[in-house]
Amino acid sequence: MTAPHQQAPDAALVEQMTAGDESALAALYDRYSGVLYGLLLRILKDTHAAEEVLQDLFMQLWRTASRFDANRGSMTAWLMVMARNRAISRLRRGGRHAVADDPEGFLLESAPDPANLEDEAARRQLAGRLRAAMASLPGEQREALELAYFEGMTQTEIAERTGAPLGTVKSRVRAALQSLKQHFDERTARQSGRS
């Protein structure tokens, strides 16, 4: 990645992509491929499939650059949602093509990103905190949350998989989300305090 691209915000890179600048896509790839590939591997557990989905994802970013407005939603969240949806779709269908035609999954109504996650250090810091927060969850809560997030299971499916009563699963998922939400709220409050 060239130095100007390293510093360029996502919005600027998207604009350059719209103008047909391939190096802007390369820069975004360098910025996000690590976290996205990690997520895809975690979901798909298959390097070939994860690489294919990753490539498709960035191809889509290239093709849709002109329609994307980074001011209306965070690139980080958008890419994470797309990656997760495509991977789960592929996992569930087991088909060759990972394109999720689940419109709900693509209808990302994202709030503006509260943190500057374009900065790798900030992303790492948040990732570290998230891992710590997830590790601190009681085992059953963590398991339920991971089944929902990384395997795309609903509460009913989690109950079937784990053998736990549906009500118990609901309590576990809700408690896990509440803990993590609290974590996010504290983070947002800290950021507001700094700004």
Next chain:
Amino acid sequence: MSERHVNPEDPDLYALGALDGEEKQAYEAHVRGCVLCAAELAAARERVALLGLAADPEAPGPKVKERLMRRVRREAGGGAPWEQRDARAGRKESPILAGWGWLTPALALTTVFFAAVAGWMGVQDARDLQRLHGVEGQLAQAQQHSFEIARTATETENLLGMPGTVRVGLKPMPGMPDGRVGVLYNAKMGMVTCAGWLPAPPAQKNYQLWLMPMKGKPMSLRVFKGEWNEPMMMKVPVGMEAKAFAVTVEPMGGMPWPTGPMVMQGAGE
């Protein structure tokens, strides 16, 4: 609004994809008519998306980027991949083969075979691309929609925090269809926001939302069909005190004053 409003984990559960069955349906129905919950869902989507950062990052092999950039260059410069494959499959026989007549049937068969394979791949790719374009359109619309929701949500939050803002929950008139319409109103700021839903109006009719002032004629705020998913912030003359808000059934396009039956009404709490 429905009782689903009170469950604070629903936005995160929905964004996570963990809600199913009736819970999911109830939540979706609620969010369609509630500006605040739509804003909360937007925040939840961001939060939930970022949970993926908890997965250990890993660098993909260098060939992935190479392949990606090759695909990009091919698409940017040389037309769509399937077009290139079709062109290759459909090219004319090389002059070097002239005179090798005995090979012609075998080559013809092989050409037909590869053309069929290339054609099939082309159709597959074209279908994928078509589907992707459809999804891209949805995404662009969703972005626009989310921007509007976020803007209205911010304005709504500002309005909620201002002294003098009143909440009005409109109630169905006896014998009229059930529905939910909520209004936030601040006379000093001259601002009104509203959201809600009603069953489809009679044929060739629309619903119309009115501000009934303390003095003077009713003021039209919005003309809408039954499924009313998009909240809106409206300006009214500053200082106009509202006695009540009402929804009537009116001809398509609305009327300058109420003429049809009143289906809902509510006054400030």
